[in-house]
Amino acid sequence: MRTPQRRMTLLATTAATTAALVTGGLLTAVSAQAAAGCRVAYSVASQWPGGFTGNVTVTNLGDPVSGWTLRWSYGAGQQVSQAWGATATQSGAQVSATNVDYNGTLATNGSASFGFNASWNSSSNPDPTSFTLNNVACTGGTTTPTTPSTPGTSGTPGTPGTPTTPPIPSDPPPSVPPPTGLVGWATQNGGTTGGGGAPTTTVSNASALTSALNASGAAVIRVSGTISCSGMLRVRSNKTVLGNSGATIVGCGLNVSGDRNVIIRNLTFRDWNDDAINVQESATNIWIDHNTFSNGYDGAVDIKRGSDFVTVSWNRVFNHDKTMLLGHSDDNGAQDTGHLRVTYHHNWFDGSRQRNPRVRFGNPVHVYNNYYRANGGYGVASTENAGVLVEGNYFENVNDTYHLGEADSGPGRLVARNNHFVNSPAGQTGGSVASIPYSYQLDTASNVKSIVTAGAGAGRITV
Template identity: 80%
Template sequence: MRTSWRRTLLATTATATASLLVVGALTVISSPASAAPNYLVGWATQNGGTTGGGSSPTTTVTTAAALTSALGSSSASVIRVSGTITCSGMLRVRSNKTILGNAGATIAGCGFTVNGDRNVIIRNLTFRNWGDDAINVEQNATNLWIDHNTFTAGYDGAVDIKRGSDFITVSWNRVHNHDKTMLLGHSDSNAGQDQGKLRVTYHHNYFDGSNQRNPRVRFGNPVHVFNNFYRSNGGYGVASTMGGGVLVEGNYFENVRDPYHLGEGSSGPGTLVARNNHFVNSGAGQAGGSVAGIPYGYPLDPAANVKSIVTNGAGAGKISV
């Protein structure tokens, strides 16, 4: 049940989007994102950029033991995952890794954790039936690109980012048959570690009936949510809480009663600026306040085209790696 302060805010700010301001400069790249889905944009381009293993040697893994060893190596590397790997728990990913799925590559029963490490790329994998999180990012981990993966039927978060992590792009992923999707900031009491961090870009993701946390934001400002397709999300799309600042831009909402709002559960409100979104049989959303400026250029597709672009391009198996 939502608290009374949120009901008051809903009544006073549901139509306030047109009067909101985004503070700071904004550059939009003219070429459409749909033409270059392999192109890294967003927060992961900052702080020195995100290159993963770069041109380091490539290792192909087909077993849980080999995957665990490769992910945990202290050396920079490119790891190719082949077939279905069945595992349990959370496998730690160390710095300077690119993890690429070959066609049909699946991680079943376990997840990856990036704990205090940096410069990691995770692409083209299907995660299913994980017992904790599919991808967990924490303890000041920085510079990650999580791209073109599919997440389904797991226990907790598909991609949870918390505890001071920063400079991350989450793009072109599909989440379906799953409840708690993408948490940004794990606790209302963690402001000391999280304020000034948790800067994440979510773009061209397909939230395909995923119920909630698409994403749920604490503290991060600005968090950039653009050109995503939301379909039949039963709980809500985006929530901005605990002083977070979220720009919700150019998204397509279809059959989503609550596209975005301020505050969630016992967490107080953040700010949220909404502009140029497209709604089909959906609510109007709740916005309020201002959001810090976006420091990077980015390609922005027209919101009305996003459904087609994202359904054709998001998820594992939609790129050649």
């Protein structure tokens, strides 16, 4: 995060890509002696004929703001129909998005994210070109309002003088487009960017890792070498935890509890003594991608207690029993119902025995394009009125591919389609599942084995 610098010339930058439009700006003062400024990142997360999903992040570069409304106008007839993370209304071409109860206060350099669904009916869907925050234009820096001098103090006697304080602009931080490869529920609710373009910290021991994960503010944390630890290490909001080549965490796990906007990628976890990754207490917008898990005590990736908007993708689990639990208890429906929306795609469940995943309450939960090999217990279980779509997966040597209910948990609902079976039976289905709100590319199920084994697990991406 850059510190504003005093300059004589206002710097303004507008950068646009197909994935994101970033605008920021010089804000005219709305109250005496209050520095004002903002930056807006606008992106189209997915698009289909007649509709699209948009994500917006607004960053306050000036003095703290309590309560905000962001406005923009469309030039091609787009109409917003639904929003999350903000309350959105539209009058003609102008859209107004107002904070909800949990994100109304924006500290200096603080951000709020929200998402929306909208329609478009023309031949193109152009991004808006300008935004206002609380009715003041955004173009990328900050300015301190000025107080005119008293008459005659400068310039021609008897006329107002020149301002006593020049503008103080800042260079806009780099744009933060949506992470490459992110698909599924973590694209919703304003999207998931983790630490974004924040400074990078490299850690190589347990003490440094613990401190970096628990620090406030956005950060990109690179893990180097093998780190041995115990228990669960707390991960705070707006973090990207990224393993360098060969990065391994032994003996402990990561706990995302009540925080949001976290990315965990390219790490090897083994021999953990609790969970490897635990997402709980209404944590939202989490992406767990390209990790390898083996030989742990409890869950590899457990998601529970009202958490929401999570994508678990391209991970490999082997030599392990209890893989991925979604919803921890049959008695927690009051907190979990309406939440626990998770996408599991392109994971390699390599002999992992059970919970691949085991689902309570979440609807819709999307399990697509995963490779299941020789899972001794079962593949997918839908319980406690959950709604699970099992789509385009490859099952090989799996005696129990998917079913309704599990142990003492009552049945959920499960829809299966376009799966591929090798020495494995089709499983138990029943009921209906809510529709999937995001766009995704479904690989042909018969090709999933080769696709997943070539790409899943740590060390399979360039970081």
